[in-house]
Amino acid sequence: MTTRVAARPWKGAHGRPSVRFPWLALVAAGYAAAQLALAAPHLGLGWDETVYLSQVDPRNPAAYFSAPRSRGISFLAAPVLAVTGSAPVLRTVLALLSAAALYAAYRVWRPLLGPGRTTLAALLFAGLWTTVLYGPQAMPNLWVALSAVAAVGWFLRAHEPGASRAVLLGLGGAVAAATLFRFSDGVWLAAPLLAACGMVPAWRRSAPALAIAGGLAAGGAQWIAEAYVRWGGIGARLHASSATEGGMGLHWAGGDAWRSLNGPLLCRPCAVPLTHPELTLWWLTLPALALTACVVALRTGRTAETVLSAGCAAALSVPYLVLIDYSAPRFFLPVYALLALPVATLAGRTVRAVRPVPARTAVAGVLAALLVVHLTMQYTVLQEMDADARATTDRYQAVAEDLRRLGLHAPCLVTGSHSQPIGYYAGCASADVSGNNRNITEAALLRRAATELTAALAKPPSGPPGYAHAWAAHRLRGTGYTAYLPPPAPAKPPVP
Template identity: 35%
Template sequence: MSARVALGCVALGYAVLQAATGGLRVPLDLDEAVYASQFSGGTPRIPFAVHRSLGEGLLAAPVTSWTSDVTLIRVYFAVLSAALLLLAFWPWSKVLDRAAAPAAAALFAVPWVSLRFGATVLPNMPVALGAVGAAGVLVAGGRRAWIPLLLIITGVGLLRPTDALWLALPLFVAAIVVPGWRWSAAGIAGGLAAGWGVWLVESFVRFDDPITRLRAMQSVNGASGLHFVLPRYLATLSGRESCPPTTVDCGPVGFATAVWCAGGLALVGAGLWAARGETRRALLVCTATAAVFGGAYVVLSDLAVPRYLLPVFALLSLPAGAGLTAILRAARRRRAGQILAAAVLATALVHTGLQLAEADRASDRAKAALSWPVEAADALAARGVGGDCAVLGGFAPQIAFLRRCHAPDMRDGFGARDMSAAITAANVERLRTRGLRVALVTARRPALPGPWQAVTVVGDGPRLYLSPSPARPAPEHPVSRP
């Protein structure tokens, strides 16, 4: 079997495993609802906060422009992530030996983080695969490599501008240092400029100016300065989706996580040691880029979210895949080595089983945590609410997206402008004068004027209240009748 056919099988298996571990049945979270609404055909656009970018909404547009069905959105992203996996590792089949590129793709596809976030409307998986693809295009060489590099890094910049910076810096240095790669430096620099150029324009249009936006981002992200959150990240790899700075204890580092990390680093070392010549140089570029990504997230933020490390896992999977194939190839030559090869394969199978089980548990936890807004949207649908409506309070973006309602402008870090999302009499009256029926998600009955109807929602969660149908606002310039 050729490397490219094997890569295709890995990509197909990745899509199937996302479905098998429950990734397609998880409702949208707040961030996903905001991204999905940006180019939705029937849902008002939910203004996004300073730390989000336009790219994920564009990536979702082919499906969100005609449907808000969450299952179809999940299927689209599962197929998209599998296709991007194939494209990202494809250039590496020219650099590594026949089995290493498919092995690397499989090593990246199996961990629960990859399975849980492959079908999500979040930018981390496309960024991770973009990083693998960009590094592969660079090390594969050729004078025309600058064109795909320009496109890939522009795309990463549209998704996450800071990630485009962590990707471009080591690749640009490598392109300058290696004579045969210098044509690619122009594509890397151009892609970075294009991605950040969109961010700068957007900053002037929506957030006053880039400096104001950066200050607002700082207020959202919390403490400034340097941090060391590697222990918190290691704790989250046991199945926790985040560990915010306010969490005192993120939990212990599980035994399986310790074995996973130690075994992965051992495979990376074996791959770098066994590689020679241009292959070793290519793998060193991967490892250096992974180190830049990992260092940025470990020391520049005190928030530990395992999906942020997907680019690190993706890039390190390449030397790890090379190490795995080198060990198995060397073991075949000796009788004692065959026992080692069997032990390595057995360990890989056990690891795969543990990761699949953890991915299934993570999907179940996410589904339970995000089921209430779906039930709330169904309860509003039963009362005929949809279209001319607005939602304030917790879960507002998810409910608004499902019912085609307006959601508040949550431009985090902008002080008074953030207050448009608060449940106040002024905000409710402003929405009702626009002819919108208002739904409030709150812990207790709102102390607001007017009759508010309590809406029964299945499941545990906050309470949902609905305003009466407002009178239609009079047109500003009524047409006189004869």
């Protein structure tokens, strides 16, 4: 594998650097506009978002934070929540921040690939329905994706002759960010980068390896400290994480990932048919194009940018393809972000290889038309998934409003089906006696219910939880939920 010297500035006819149009900035601005126009308006907070946000929201009790989660997205949203609890404001800020991060992450690659290929890679990733939908959401996967793009770019630049200390700081910072947003993904990102340091003779330098290791340690410090404080150690937290994920092991989840390409947003259990099979062209061609790009790169002897991007993408896909038994489209955002780079490189090489100029123009036109078709298909899926997400969050809000009409007000407790998001909307604490988010015993819950306004939620056909059989049932019309409220505590006799 060979490294590449950083691209030199383009020269004009008189040998002076030519003025470049800021195409990458235009893509980032378009990405922000797409989020604000298509995804952010009127989109409430999803289940996972309420868990992350409740950790730093001064207006609501913190929901149970399970072992696999990392707190990076909570830290990112904390400054906004310190000022306001408005979901539209949070969405707007995250949309602008994610667009800026998209620009910054792919900008790292411009000296490596040149402005055209870098811009195309950013456009390919920014145009995906998952990228647009999750840009304004308080979810970690997009931020891991952009951190991974920056990390691999900084890694390659760190091995260029005369690389500065700032490049090493960028490498360490990007790995730290990915690890802070999602600890396990940070490990899967760092592993191939460290392996490359040992396997490629030209990359056997201590400084980049130390930067990666330092970033991994810095980004994972909070997760590791919390493992000892709450679970008794790293091993215990990993064991709890496995239990929460349904038992991590050798599970082929490729079929689940395939069925959820165009939704649902969470496929668990994943027994749904593939929706819109006619719109799967991109997902079918992406691995084939990435593999073709690697073959072409190996033949031309310029392999570093292409093969390393594809290798890191493959590593980041491992936990979501072979270690869990469910899937969600957002899990693969880091994979898509990295594979966009070799695909853009392949497109650029294809156009440049065509002779004469009129034929090259025709090929470029065909590729541009295919890009338009691809973006149109992504928009179609985005509309449906955005509507589904809004319907879910609207239902959470409706249940919370019904609970308030039944007299629930802070301090209060919500338990049962979807207690975490509904509790957040109602301004109540949440607790569960069973399931992945179990954090209380029945006896402890009943003691709280005796002194605190409490509601147990259930959805048909299931009845009330065992401890709530004697509680009063209140059907929340139009939501699919039934709320069970305990009888009021007997009034204490007056003190003589």
